[in-house]
Amino acid sequence: MDLNTITEVVRRPSDRPEEEWRDGDAWLAGGTWLFSAEQPELRRLIDLTALPWDPLVPSKSGLGIGATCTIRELYAFAPPGDWIAGTLFRECCEAFLSSFKVWNSATVGGNICMSLPAGPMITLTVALEASYELWNPDGSTRSVDALDFVTGNNRNILAPGTILRRIDIPARALRKRTAHRRFSLTRLGRSTVFLVGTRTPGTSDLLLTVTAGTTRPVRLAFDTMPDAGTLRQSIDAIPADVWFADPNGTPGHRRHLTQHFAEEIRRQLTPGGPS
Structure with a gap:
């Protein structure tokens, strides 16, 4: 236009x-x-694309993603072998409601800053415990947890003139075992719910990230793998006004799907469970 x-x-x-x-x-x-x-x-x-921001910078501490990194560049990235959570990069890129042709222009930072419930880059970065580097108009810089950035449907903490400069994903999160579930009304449609679970190697913890079905990302953390009832109670405790409603699903439908897929993720990530 x-x-x-x-x-x-x-x-x-x-x-x-x-x-x-x-x-x-x-x-x-x-x-x-x-x-x-x-x-x-x-x-x-x-035009921020003219700035010399490296799209992807892997290091011992993790992965830095420039805000202007395109979806195409992220999709093509081959993570080190021990970053087993790197499989989520492609899964989340493929969750876009867009043609693959758009991947050449659409950016990781743009998807995050739009702050829509179904934004797959939000799902990815919250699930992998990322932090965002923000540049403020007064020249200062600050870092925020990805979980705290989106505050509602198409709402976030950015003030006028503030830039999302970089996303930093820690190596410890990239070494976690992952499981994910996504539902949409059509194969290439907008996500109705998108859940990602992660577990630290050698432990029985669980970090469950709930997105798309909620107006903002929700993170449920357990030091040890919960039983089915405990997990269900934690999802039931999500405030009613956080569940999202649009033509892709009612809040009740999204809660039901979240309960169903969360239990599948719990079973998959339980030590000794199916891979």
Whole structure:
């Protein structure tokens, strides 16, 4: 869609573009949402893709993902052999409600900042206990837990002018065993629920991440593997106003699916259970 209110596009912003933010600006990364709807309040676009942000930086401490890393680049990434949770990268990329052609433009950071319940990059990064590096307009930098970033449907903690710069996934999370379940009304449709469970090697703990069926990510943590009743009670304790409603499912339907898939994940990750 043409954005006919735009009077300027900054193609080569400074290394700290957030310090030059003004009313009427928008950050341009992939632009897959930005150009899909009218944006009458915008006057200027600042192209973040021109900045020299490495898309993927693996290290001993984990994986750094530049906010402008495209879905295509993440999908093509081959993690080290001991990062067994790296299988989630492709699973979450394939959960997008988009053509694979869009992957060449859509970015990891853009999907997170849209903060929609079905955002698969939110699912991925919360499940793998990531932190986000944010750049503020006053030049300061801060780090936040991925779990605390999204606050509701299409809502997050970003203030005007703040940039999501990088996502950091710790190596300890990448070495966990994982199990996931996803449901959508059609094969390539928007996720109705998307659950990921992780377990630390050599332990019987469980970290269950619930997304898509809730307006914000929900994390249920257990030091030891819960029994079926305990897990069900924990899901029942999720506040009623957190469950999401749209044409893809009612809150009751999503709660039911979450209960069903959570039990499957629990059984799969129980030590000695099916792989």
